[in-house]
Structure formats: structure tokens, C-alpha cells
Amino acid sequence: MFMFEKAIVGSRRYWIWLFCVLCVIAVGFVFYMYQLHVGLGVTGMSRNVSWGLYIAQFTFFVGIAASAVMVVLPYYLHDYKQFGRVTILGEFLAITAVIMCMLFIYVDVGKPARIFNMILHPTPWSPMFWDMISLGGYLFLNIVITQVTLTAEREEVAPPGWIKPVIILSIPWAVSIHTVTAFLYAGLPGRSFWLTAIMAPRFLAGAFCSGPALLILFCLILRKTTGFDAGQKAIDALGVIVAYAMVINVFFIVVEAFTVLYSRIPGDVAHLEYLYLGLDGNYHLVPWMWLSVLLAIVALTLLLVPSWRRNRVLLPIACVAVFLSLWLDKGLGLIVGGFTPSPLDTITTYTPTLPEWSIVIGIWAVGALMITVFYKIALAVHEEVGEEEVHQEDVLVARTASH
């Protein structure tokens, strides 16, 4: 499975990096054991803010997982050849992100030993049941797709014909994972901040800019560290995708804000007030939300001017800005803002604690470990095939010479 033998050969730098990542995972694991032993009270969550960083990170990374569709769709449906090299990177990113999502759910539940009650007592009228189905299915599809296409590449044969419909199925499936995740929140009668039909479209727009932005950054890192070149045209095309998706994302946020602010329904306005202006002397999220706005403006400015977007220095800055802006918006404000003020108008400050941050960073490190290993395998297969081609050419040249 997965040609893991390719991941256990590497340079000194590769092993040092893996060691560091494993150390971070170990710290997260120790804090998770502490949380498991003492209870979820070791986090900053409370009676009124009953979901926090874990669920927010889950939501954000569902978006990263779904964004693989932005390379899969052009490559397989429109035969956009430039994405030949990044498609496998996108699919591996999807696998990594889905596993991170599952870990974030796992660390959030109070009784993890009972988590299989969701399968033992399947409940199709709960959106959470469908989220499990869509995430699990998406993971399965991407594992099959990467396994089959990579094996075909290594054996230098065309992938089997049956994989094409599976890949095409993965496209609407990617949309479904983020739609169902939005439905988790958007169907609750008492939470006006989430009770909006634009939540799923907004989630998708946010996903389709933050995911490809991360993919661009990965391509640039790989170019520096391994010499693997995804192709300037592919990176430019990804830049265009990030630009469009970011514009649509910001447009959706403005649409949302207009409805709430112009109608002036106090219960709806209160959440935006709490996030962006501060409510009853509680300002602790305000700087972060404005930082998100500022980063969005910086990103849009850099992305909308074609020459800046193609600039090798400015593009990564724009990508980091997109990623951080969306992370603050979705990975922080969305969940906490939905809970505050509570239906009984109580403002409860939510501050993630040290164990909570350690567990979150531990799961990021699991993601970093997975992406490193997966990309190592993909690149090793790629190089192997490339070398063989060169080798065969040599043999051919030698033969012709001897004749």
C-alpha cells in the first residue's frame, strides 16, 4: 500500500524535519492524554461557547480538503495538461486534510471511546451522520485515486479506465463535504449567525481560495527544497483560481453583512458587533477579525493586478495573506461568533488554553508529517520514472553508437 518504502529513504534534512514534526506530535499527544484524563474542562470551552478551536479547525480543514477539486476538475474534465504535476499534490492534500478533520472531531468529543455509536446507531436525520458519510467517502475516493494513478505512473502505463468515473465522482463529492459541513451549522433555529442560506456557498468560496493558496505555497517550497517544478504555468493558473475565489468569498461576506446590518435586527447584529466592534466591553476577538479583513484587502490587491499576481515574491505573500485571513475568519470567528452572545444574551469569553493549543498544533504536525511523507512518495515515483526515461535514452544512444 502506498509505496511507503519510498518514504524511508531521504536526506539528513528530511529526517531532521520528520524528527521535529514527531516531537510536536508527541507534545500534542501528551496534552491529549491529559485532556482525556481530566476532561474537556482543560480547554477554554464553556457552557455557552460549547465548541471552540477544535470544531473551527475541523471546519477550516474540510475546506482545504474540498479544494483539491480546483486542480482535479480542470485536469480531468477540461484536460488542462498544465495541472498534470499538481493534481497528485492536490489529492494528497485532500487525504491529509480529511484525516486532520477526523482527528479534530475525535479530540473534541467527550467520550471518544463511544465514537462508533455513530455507526452502531446510524441517524440519517442528523447532519453529523451525513458529514461522516461524506468525509469518509471522500477519503476513500482519494485514497483509491492516488493509489491507482501513482501505481500507473510508476509502472509507466495508462491508469485503468474504471478510475476515470471514480475521479469524476470525486468532484461533486468534494463539493458535498463542505456543503454538509455548512449544513451542520446553518440548520439550527436558535443561532442566527449561522442561520443563513449563503453559508455553504461562502464555505466553498473560502475553501477554493485557501486550499489552492496552500497548494501554491507547497509547490514553491518543493521547488526550493527538492527541485521539483510544478511548472510556472500551473502556478500562474492556481493564482488565477485563488484570485477569483477570494473575490467571490469577500463578495459573499459583504452580502451577508449587508443583510444583517441594514435590516438591523438586534439579535442578528449582535454577533457581528461582538466580532468586529466589541459588545458590552468585550473586545478580545476584534483585533483578530480586523486583521482578517486587512489580510483580505492585502491579498485582493496583490492578486487582482496580473503582474503582481505573477510576481515570484508577491504571489507567496498573497497566498499567506489569503490563508491567514480565511483561517481567522473560519477557524476562529465563525464558531465563537456563532455562540456569542448566547441565546440568553450572555457573553462568555473564550480563550483557548495551553493544552488546547498544544493539541491543535499536534494535529497540524500530524498533517505536516502526512503531507511530507505523501509528497516524498509522489516525488520519488516521479523522479524514478524520469531517471528511467533518461537511462533508456542512454541505452538507446549507446546501441545506435555501437551499430
Place this chain on the structure above:
Amino acid sequence: MKITRKDFLRLSGLSFLAAGSMEAARAIAGRSPSAKDSSEHPAKHPVQWGMVVDLRKCQKEKGCTACIQACDSAHNIPQFSDPKHQVKWIWTQPYETVFPFIQNGYAEQSDAGIPVPLMCNHCASPPCVHVCPTQATWKRADGIVMMDWHRCIGCRYCMAACPYGSRSFNWFDPRPHISHINPDFPTRTRGVVEKCNFCEERLAQGLRPACVDACPEKALVFGNLADPNSEPRQLLRKRFAVQREPELGTGPSVYYLV
């Protein structure tokens, strides 16, 4: 036939999937608990438990917490000083935050600040029951929204869904925080959600809820809402009553006489 390790792994993976999808198909074929209940015509079920809170009688004695204390000791409710971690089945909240829609600002005597007793509303269409991914919370034919502390996985989706803040999570092990354990009622463990159960354990013995019995002013009136001659129905016929956030369509079984 020779089976390689790879084939074996593939086969076992596929059989797991097949088993899982069978289970899912069975569930989809079944119906939701709320659908099941409505098909049994809850209105036709001879008993629909409900409560009426007479706010004029409540708090005749300022600072009275008899109902809360009775509930806490009957149900082994842990006491946490940090409001973030509190477990509450019945508690009070200022009038203006509970009923923001009945303030006119010109009343001679302001009701602001009057504590209003709150509890689970045992909704006719409970959002918590709809969202629970394991059916650990469900609605009984007699109207009570129940909670299985042995099935709950602690995902807290019900807490996000409840528009009344009626659900509490055990952020820590509750047992060391219970001053006196009532052996007739279970204690809970850390990591599960709990809430008011309308004292179904007392109803089963023919008793009234603990809070109702404890109220010195008889401000809490409990009974069968399906019976037109029951005490709560008589009160609701004569006096002006409100429910909490009725516009959400949840259909609370707790009424307030204001």
C-alpha cells in the same frame, strides 16, 4: 486459489465497507424518532406532560431557590463555582433576557431583573433530538425529551442546537463536586451532556417533579396538557401565558404566566 497479502487486505476492506453500508441502508429505511412519534399522534397520546410557571407567585419571597435546591439534590447535580463549567437543570435568569419581546419601556413597575426559572422546555419538535447523531436524546410519546448518558458521545451538537441553553456538559468528573450523593439517582461521568428530565423517575412512581413539590408558593404547576381539566390547562385557559421563543416552532411544553 492463492490469495496474496494485498488481495486479502483489499477483500477485508471491501467487506467492512459492505457491512457498513448495510447498516446505513437499514437506518435510512427506518424513520426518525420525531417522525415515529408524530405518527403515534402525540395529541392522541393520553398524557402530554407540561408545566406552567406563575411568575406572580414565584419570588414572593426574594432570593428563594427552593426549586433549584430540590432539583440539585434529587439529581446529583455537581456544583462548580466557575460559571463556564456549571451544570444546570433548573436555574434563573433575569426577566428581560428571557422575554425581551414583552418589554414596553413605559410600564409603571419594571419587571427587569426579576429572576425567571428556566429548564428544558421539552419541545414538541426538539432541535436537540433532530441533530443528535447517536439518538442518545429522544422524545417520548408522553412529551418528555429523554437523555441516555450511556450512549452520548459528548459531541455537544445538541448544545449548539438548543435555542434555550438548557443543556449542560460535564467538562470535568462531576462526582467530586456533588456535596451529598442521592443513591436513588445515577451520577454522570465527565464527557456527557445532561439536562432536566421533568423528573421522569418520580413521575413513574406517581410523584410530581421535585421542583414543583419544593415551591413554597406553588408557582410551578405541573400536569397533563392533553387533559382539558388538568391544573395547567385550567390556568392556561384563564390567564395570559407565553412560551420562550415560540416563533422558532419548537413548541415548548413550559408556559409562563406573566
